[in-house]
Amino acid sequence: MGDLYLALLHHPVLDKTGAVVTTAVTNLDVHDIARLARTFALRAFYVCTPVETQRRLVARVMRHWDSGPGAAYNPSRREALALVRQVDDLDAAVTDVERETGRLPRLVATTARRGPGRTTFDALRARLAREARPELLVFGTGWGLAPEVLARCDDVLEPICGPGPYNHLSVRSAAAIVLDRLRNGR
Amino acid sequence: MGDLYLALLHHPVLDKTGAVVTTAVTNLDVHDIARLARTFALRAFYVCTPVETQRRLVARVMRHWDSGPGAAYNPSRREALALVRQVDDLDAAVTDVERETGRLPRLVATTARRGPGRTTFDALRARLAREARPELLVFGTGWGLAPEVLARCDDVLEPICGPGPYNHLSVRSAAAIVLDRLRNGR
Numbered sequence: 337m338g339d340l341y342l343a344l345l346h347h348p349v350l351d352k353t354g355a356v357v358t359t360a361v362t363n364l365d366v367h368d369i370a371r372l373a374r375t376f377a378l379r380a381f382y383v384c385t386p387v388e389t390q391r392r393l394v395a396r397v398m399r400h401w402d403s404g405p406g407a408a409y410n411p412s413r414r415e416a417l418a419l420v421r422q423v424d425d426l427d428a429a430v431t432d433v434e435r436e437t438g439r440l441p442r443l444v445a446t447t448a449r450r451g452p453g454r455t456t457f458d459a460l461r462a463r464l465a466r467e468a469r470p471e472l473l474v475f476g477t478g479w480g481l482a483p484e485v486l487a488r489c490d491d492v493l494e495p496i497c498g499p500g501p502y503n504h505l506s507v508r509s510a511a512a513i514v515l516d517r518l519r520n521g522r
Numbered sequence: 523m524g525d526l527y528l529a530l531l532h533h534p535v536l537d538k539t540g541a542v543v544t545t546a547v548t549n550l551d552v553h554d555i556a557r558l559a560r561t562f563a564l565r566a567f568y569v570c571t572p573v574e575t576q577r578r579l580v581a582r583v584m585r586h587w588d589s590g591p592g593a594a595y596n597p598s599r600r601e602a603l604a605l606v607r608q609v610d611d612l613d614a615a616v617t618d619v620e621r622e623t624g625r626l627p628r629l630v631a632t633t634a635r636r637g638p639g640r641t642t643f644d645a646l647r648a649r650l651a652r653e654a655r656p657e658l659l660v661f662g663t664g665w666g667l668a669p670e671v672l673a674r675c676d677d678v679l680e681p682i683c684g685p686g687p688y689n690h691l692s693v694r695s696a697a698a699i700v701l702d703r704l705r706n707g708r
């Protein structure tokens with residue numbers, strides 16, 4: 337079974353007008369997705385931002401839970417945040433996966449938009465069970481991944497849909513559903 | 523098909539020592555679960571807190587998105603938050619469902635803990651498709667619903683598990699997975 341990794345990108349992502357921007361890191365994204373990563377057995381969760389001051393802020397929050405007062409207050413939070421790795425960008429995440437596993441990961445982009453050639457959850461789950469190559473799920477903040485990221489990824493995962501056309505989940509909710517489907521789907 | 527509702531309780535819930543407490547409302551819980559409610563076709567999402575000042579704060583946030591600057595900035599957020607109803611407690615939510623549907627809802631508690639007699643997702647999904655009686659999913663903040671809430675509910679839904687024993691998801695993540703499984707499960 338291939339190792340599963342997740343990267344959350346804060347650049348390059350879209351804003352509501354379609355412009356490419358850098359978003360701020362949301363503290364609860366780090367906590368929620370770290371807990372998902374721990375629950376659903378990811379190897380690591382990369383928080384990708386090119387903004388040095390944002391990385392310092394996240395590092396400070398993580399220190400609180402790792403070696404500060406939070407470590408004794410809530411050990412399960414510490415265990416989850418131990419999976420978080422901060423890097424500049426997607427390239428750095430890819431390099432780190434290669435360093436750890438000896439193989440370049442397959443890049444699987446996520447999107448809320450329908451389109452041709454989307455990879456189904458069933459197909460990705462089957463591939464994870466069958467192949468040894470690591471897979472890196474890529475999530476975008478803001479209004480989603482910039483086209484240049486979608487274009488470089490090997491796969492684009494099918495969007496999560498409800499009964500109607502509304503498709504505005506938070507990236508936290510989308511990550512929860514994607515990981516549950518990959519680990520618990522039938 | 524029965525209408526599906528969700529209630530998020532801030533009292534009575536447990537803290538990490540097992541004491542019954544009242545938690546503060548987390549702004550992102552309201553946003554994330556409202557967007558889930560809209561995506562997965564819930565009739566309403568009840569934010570339950572007995573603390574009047576907390577309800578005023580949530581009302582102010584909702585006004586921002588409903589008739590304030592947020593309404594034009596992000597109409598999809600407005601559409602989601604329109605499903606939010608603030609009430610004192612679970613009783614008030616039950617009363618409101620009865621007022622709206624003419625029937626008392628079945629109460630389905632959620633928990634991260636295993637135990638005897640849990641209702642499976644398959645069973646609840648089948649019941650939703652088969653029966654007309656509304657169902658009210660009950661989620662707890664903090665360290666989960668107090669025993670008195672679990673005891674009065676008609677069902678307790680099986681917990682969400684990963685490959686290992688770690689079971690510390692945020693309530694936002696848990697709600698996302700529960701609703702996806704109920705609406706998209708096979």
